[in-house]
Amino acid sequence: MTQQTWDEVGGLLPHDEFRAASEAIVANIEQVIEGKTATVRLALAVLLAEGHLLIEDVPGVGKTKLAKALARSIDCTVRRIQFTPDLLPSDVTGVSVYNQETHDFEFRPGAVFANLVVGDEINRASPKTQSALLECMEERQVTVDGVTYQLQTPFMVIATQNPIEMEGTYPLPEAQRDRFTARIAMGYPDSHAELAMLDGHGATDPLNELRAVSDAAIVRQLIATVRQVHVADAVKQYAIDLVTATREAPDLRLGASPRATLQLLRTARAVAALEGRDYVLPDDLQALAVPVLAHRIIPTADAQLARRTTDAIVSELVHRLPLPHDRQRNPYDTRPPATGNGRAPYEPRRP
Incomplete structure (x- = not known):
């Protein structure tokens, strides 16, 4: 998409402004999270894809700090x-309270009525409370006592959970996990990043000094811009092939849902935009396959006995699945190959 086209479409940001706004958010988060640029960019991509993020890792690696x-x-x-364990669904969605002055019930919104909802240790709540998020995450609305309330835009749930400690926890059901666009793991920092963390976090917490570098209006423009990123038919078919492969894999008893295909493409659009492109490459889908698909699938009993993780299974499927025909010329070249008209095969035609 040319610079003129960016400007002509209402509500969109010019390319330079999009890049400046997104890079400012990434740089701001990296003041707190050291050495995790790829993880930070993926978290921002999920926000711009209008999705929800599940951060799953061991304690003390910065899950909550990234969300905050x-x-x-x-x-x-x-x-x-x-x-x-004692959190109630009404604490999340809200409750109708009787007002003695008006002699009528009035609705008091719960914690979910916000642009960004940070859910810490989501698997410590009961399944009944977890299910309170199902409607708002998928339909972006809340129904209480037969009345439906619309949520604000943007809306994103960022949840954290510890996959190691299982005592006193309630594993997320498949319906809940499928509503999370991506699952990421923080991982341990390298020695240089950990040293920088000791210097920066030793006396004060940089999170306390963090200031906003964007607002909801700009984020809505960023989201609108991401929606216009071009996806060629070959790339769409490749996304379908990736998801279909999980449904046919012998090591899996439950593959990814059609919702996974949709969210894979949405996140790929956001990643492409963050990298300065207005079109999606198959490489984007390959890079996102594990974080977007792995938490949605269930391995067979034999695969579990063999200690095969869903991440490893999805990675094998990605490597086995042939790329779209245009990319088979050189599978190690991550650049879009040139065509006779000087245009990449996945790039939209210029006006």
Whole structure:
């Protein structure tokens, strides 16, 4: 998409402004999260794809800090929910309370009525409370006592959970996991990043000094811009082939859903835009296959006995699946190959 086209479409940001706004958010988060640029960019891509993020890792690696840093980088409404066994669904969605002065019930919104909802240790709440997020994550609305309330835009749930400690936890059901666009793991920092963390976090917490570098209006423009990123038919078919491969894999008893295909393409659009492209490459789908698909699938009993992880299974499927025909010329070349008209095969035609 040319610079003129970016400007002509209402509500979109010019390419330079999009890049400046997105890079400012990434740089702001990296003041708190050291050495995790790829993870930070993926978290931002999920936000711009209008999705939800599940951060799953061992304690102490910065799961909650990443969620808080992303929330504080955007000047919008933010609510934090500490999930505990005694948390009630009404604490999440809200409750109707009788007002003695008006002699009528009035609705008091719960913590989910915000642009960014940070759910800490989501698997410590009961399945009944977890299910309170199902409607708002998929339909972006909340129904209480037969009345439906629309949620604000943008809306994103960032949940954290510890996959190691299982005592006193309730594993997320498949319906809940499928509503998360991507699952990421923080991982341990390298020695240089950990040294920088000791210097930066030793005396004060940089999260306390973090200031917003964007707002909800700009994020809505970023989202609108991402929606216009071009996806060629060959790339769409490749996304379908990736998801279909999970449904036919002998090591899996449950493959990815059609919702996974849709969210894979949406996130690929966001990643392409963050990299300065207005078209999606098959490489984008390959890079996103594990974080977007792996948490949605269930391995067979034999695969579990062999200790095969869903991440490893998805990675094998990606490597076995042939690329679209245009990319088979050189599978190690991540650049879009040139065509006779000087245009990449996945790039939209210029006006």
